[in-house]
Amino acid sequence: MTFKDLIKFSIQNLFRSKLRTMLTTIGVAIGSGALVAMVSYGTGTQKNFTDEFQDLELFNTVRITSTRVDLSTLLSFSRQTTRSTKDQKPKNEVVLTDSVLAALRDAIRAETKAGKLSAAFGATSAEPIVYPEVVFPSKLQLDTIETAVMTEALPAAMASSPGYNQIHYGKFFTSDSSDEIVISEILLNRMGLDNPVAAIGKEIKLTTISLDVEKMLNYANAPLAFAGGMPVSEQQYTFKIGGILSKDIQKLSNGFRLIMPIETSKKVNRLNFLSTLDLLRKTQQMAGYQAIIVRAASQKDAERIKGLAENMGLNPTSFTDQFNEFKKLFLLFDMALGIVGTIALIVATLGITNTMIMSIMERYREIGIMKALGASDDDVRKIFFVESAVIGFVGGVVGIVLGWLTTRGINAVANIFVEQQSGTSLDFFYFPLWLVGASVFFSVVISLLAGLYPANRAAKIEPVEALRYQ
Numbered sequence: 001m002t003f004k005d006l007i008k009f010s011i012q013n014l015f016r017s018k019l020r021t022m023l024t025t026i027g028v029a030i031g032s033g034a035l036v037a038m039v040s041y042g043t044g045t046q047k048n049f050t051d052e053f054q055d056l057e058l059f060n061t062v063r064i065t066s067t068r069v070d071l072s073t074l075l076s077f078s079r080q081t082t083r084s085t086k087d088q089k090p091k092n093e094v095v096l097t098d099s100v101l102a103a104l105r106d107a108i109r110a111e112t113k114a115g116k117l118s119a120a121f122g123a124t125s126a127e128p129i130v131y132p133e134v135v136f137p138s139k140l141q142l143d144t145i146e147t148a149v150m151t152e153a154l155p156a157a158m159a160s161s162p163g164y165n166q167i168h169y170g171k172f173f174t175s176d177s178s179d180e181i182v183i184s185e186i187l188l189n190r191m192g193l194d195n196p197v198a199a200i201g202k203e204i205k206l207t208t209i210s211l212d213v214e215k216m217l218n219y220a221n222a223p224l225a226f227a228g229g230m231p232v233s234e235q236q237y238t239f240k241i242g243g244i245l246s247k248d249i250q251k252l253s254n255g256f257r258l259i260m261p262i263e264t265s266k267k268v269n270r271l272n273f274l275s276t277l278d279l280l281r282k283t284q285q286m287a288g289y290q291a292i293i294v295r296a297a298s299q300k301d302a303e304r305i306k307g308l309a310e311n312m313g314l315n316p317t318s319f320t321d322q323f324n325e326f327k328k329l330f331l332l333f334d335m336a337l338g339i340v341g342t343i344a345l346i347v348a349t350l351g352i353t354n355t356m357i358m359s360i361m362e363r364y365r366e367i368g369i370m371k372a373l374g375a376s377d378d379d380v381r382k383i384f385f386v387e388s389a390v391i392g393f394v395g396g397v398v399g400i401v402l403g404w405l406t407t408r409g410i411n412a413v414a415n416i417f418v419e420q421q422s423g424t425s426l427d428f429f430y431f432p433l434w435l436v437g438a439s440v441f442f443s444v445v446i447s448l449l450a451g452l453y454p455a456n457r458a459a460k461i462e463p464v465e466a467l468r469y470q
Contacts, residue, residue, distance in 0.1 A: 002378065012385040024351045025395045031348030033398025035341030036435065039405050042334035044430035049326065058319040059299045062306050063133070065294040067093050068315045084460045092110045094314055096132070096288040104292060107308055117301050128305065129399060131155045131262055133291035135137070138206040138271045142199075145191045151258045153265035157244070160241070161295060170198040170243035176263040180242030181206075184257040188244065196244045206237045206258075208270035235269050291458045315443070345443065348395075349450040352388050354453030360461075377459040384455035386449060392447025396440040403439075404431060 014021045053059055094100065108128050111117045113394055117128060134153035158164045159172035164182075173180045181204070185196050193199050208232060245257060260268075294309075296302040302318050309316035360367070367380060407429040417426040 002424075004384055006386045007390070011082040013383070014024045014387055014390060017355075018358070021391065022281065024355045025391050027286055027351045028392060028395025028443060028447065029344070029398035029402055031341075031345035032439055033406060034158070034344040034399075035338070035402035035442070036400055036431075036439045037410075037429070038337035038341035038427040039334060039435055039439075040407055040431050041427075042330065042337045042433060043435060044428050045333070046327075046330045046429045048428075050323075050332075053319065053323055059297045059323070060302045061319045062294040062296070062309065062316050063319065064096065064294070064309055064314050064316045065153055066096055066288065066291075066315070068091050072409040075300060086291035096290075100131065100314070100365060101132060101289070102207040102312070104294070104309065104312065107312065108294065108305060111304070111308060112253070115373055116302060117296065120173040128297065128301065129155060129161070129293075131293055133288040133293050134262065134265050135290065136268075138258075138270065139269045140187075140191075141207070142188075142191050142193065142202065142207040147191060149187065149258050151208075151260060151265075153260050153262045154278050158295070162366050164245075166217060166246065167243040168246040170241065172243050173261050176261045178242070178261045178264060179239055182243040182245060182257075182259040183241055184245045185247040187257065189247070196246075198239050202241050204239055206239060206242060206268075208235055208237070208268055209233065210235060210271055211270040237268060259409045271306055290340070292348065326343045342432075342442075345446055349443075349446045351375065352391055352447050352450040353454060356388060357453050358382055358458070359384075360454055361459050364461065367461050368465070371461070371463040380461075381455045381459040385451055388447045388451025388455070389444050392450075393440065395447070396443030399443065400431075400436055400439055 024379075108117065108130060112128065116190075131154065135449050137152055138151045139150055140149045154172055156176050156178070159174070164172055167182070169185075170182075170184055182203075183199070188196060188199055239260065261441050296301070296305055296307050299320060300322065306316045370380065372433060419425055
């Protein structure tokens with residue numbers, strides 16, 4: 001009996017009990033759909049994360065911090081608890097001052113001139129971009145609307161880098177000391193301005209807080225006066241909106257962003273603490289920058305710059321290293337989702353075992369006749385194996401369609417909330433070709449395992465006994 005004959009014969013046998021076959025196939029489809037939906041959510045989350053890294057070319061970025069970063073703590077939160085003494089200092093602590101920034105920039109410039117590093121972004125930049133990481137809390141006022149926002153400072157050279165060279169409205173500032181800022185479209189929408197074009201050239205007021213020396217002196221002389229409030233004062237600055245980041249790019253990090261020129265930020269009095277946790281962590285680093293960022297032309301250059309910084313006694317971390325740690329986290333996440341989906345599929349395929357056993361009882365005499373006419377044990381076994389595989393294959397295909405339709409519905413409902421909160425939409429589920437093929441293959445394999453016992457049982461039937469069966 002050829003494989004084609006086996007398929008045809010198996011389908012004919014399954015159609016004898018249409019309702020039972022249909023219910024069994026639906027069960028496999030639901031299990032397969034659950035597995036596909038679970039894994040597609042994990043792959044979708046990882047794809048969004050990876051796309052964000054690629055869109056911003058973070059794989060070409062090196063971040064230098066004041067102390068060494070232990071990337072293993074990303075997966076083991078318990079390791080973040082360390083024994084500390086009163087005089088203990090963080091390991092390899094470096095105060096990131098302007099002199100450190102200048103020394104690093106000179107070293108990278110020398111490597112670039114020597115041909116060991118390529119230009120960062122083609123002809124628009126002669127060398128990798130090196131700048132301090134500056135992020136601080138502030139209050140934004142546009143017309144009569146106010147909102148809290150995290151302001152960040154970037155050099156004008158970033159205008160040529162991915163993620164910032166795709167401004168659809170206006171333009172990125174061309175000078176490090178410009179009075180223009182770049183704001184995200186999502187933030188404008190949240191503030192009630194739906195037409196991005198109308199925002200170009202508008203004035204915004206940015207309010208920051210800084211330590212008030214006079215109040216601090218008064219509190220020192222009269223400690224009880226501290227009950228009247230914190231020793232801080234507010235300063236207000238006026239800027240013009242020069243460019244708007246489209247909500248269609250940088251979907252994860254675009255958010256409520258406000259970017260000002262790096263030199264202009266030095267004229268803004270502010271507190272750099274992002275949270276109370278920063279206050280607890282700050283020691284000598286209060287006099288330095290939060291971090292130093294280096295944008296290279298390629299991932300290979302980023303790794304070379306990382307080595308250069310290490311030789312200078314600094315604490316560099318490449319985003320590639322961080323992403324590799326996150327990939328381990330995603331692997332655990334995908335495994336957890338896959339196990340849950342697999343359990344659902346295994347439970348569903350138990351129906352195949354029941355269907356095949358019932359089919360054996362109904363076709364007992366038929367099996368005996370086939371064996372009496374010369375069918376071998378392997379022939380009988382193959383018939384039931386193929387019937388199980390057909391159910392698994394059809395269930396797997398239907399499950400993919402069912403899983404895709406279900407995830408599209410969930411994605412649409414979830415984006416109603418996401419768009420209300422962030423002004424953009426995300427694809428939470430992703431169906432790569434390998435997932436489609438693997439889900440069908442896995443459904444067939446599980447179905448074959450489910451049909452193993454019934455097939456062996458059918459193959460062991462004695463022809464004489466079967467022919468006597470009523």
